[in-house]
Amino acid sequence: GAVVSQHPSRVICKSGTSVKIECRSLDFQATTMFWYRQFPKQSLMLMATSNEGSKATYEQGVEKDKFLINHASLTLSTLTVTSAHPEDSSFYICSAYPLVGGDTQYFGPGTRLTVL
């Protein structure tokens, strides 16, 4: 089956630093990947849609300069949280939609970001 991985699984950083999270589709290609944010005991909130070879589409209220998304290939999208602050601490989840034969998004395991 289609597998999506995320790296790292958890990261702790100091306030003011930048953190990069990778999302990879392991056995399929995906032109579209999605980034979600999940606060404790809350639902997934879509942050942005990442399209290979073009700029990401951000949801209303999400700062594009704060959350940089790069979708450099058909199997990799990265989310960089710039100048992270404690309020950015959250669970970040990506998903990918297969280029061929896809009928649903496949989700990664998530990355727990803690900003001290």
Added chain:
Amino acid sequence: AQRVTQPEKLLSVFKGAPVELKCNYSYSGSPELFWYVQYSRQRLQLLLRHISRESIKGFTADLNKGETSFHLKKPFAQEEDSAMYYCALSASGGYNKLIFGAGTRLAVHP
């Protein structure tokens, strides 16, 4: 505006009891509805989608456009069904963005 409402944060039942997890949506067009499940310490995974009209792990869900609902049902709950269940809406297929409900935690007790 697109919105998915799951009114129950927690649904607690005993093994063998029927289960219904409620989901209502708001969308002006023809949405595609999904149920996703997240077992403890596992990633989110698709349980079923309305267009496939299939039963997965004994769960079914029927799209009621008149009531704008997509409730998830199972006649006899099992302990392994305990998980977080999310109802989601997509404007035009799984390749488009998903709008998730708040989720309902199902706890099945022995």
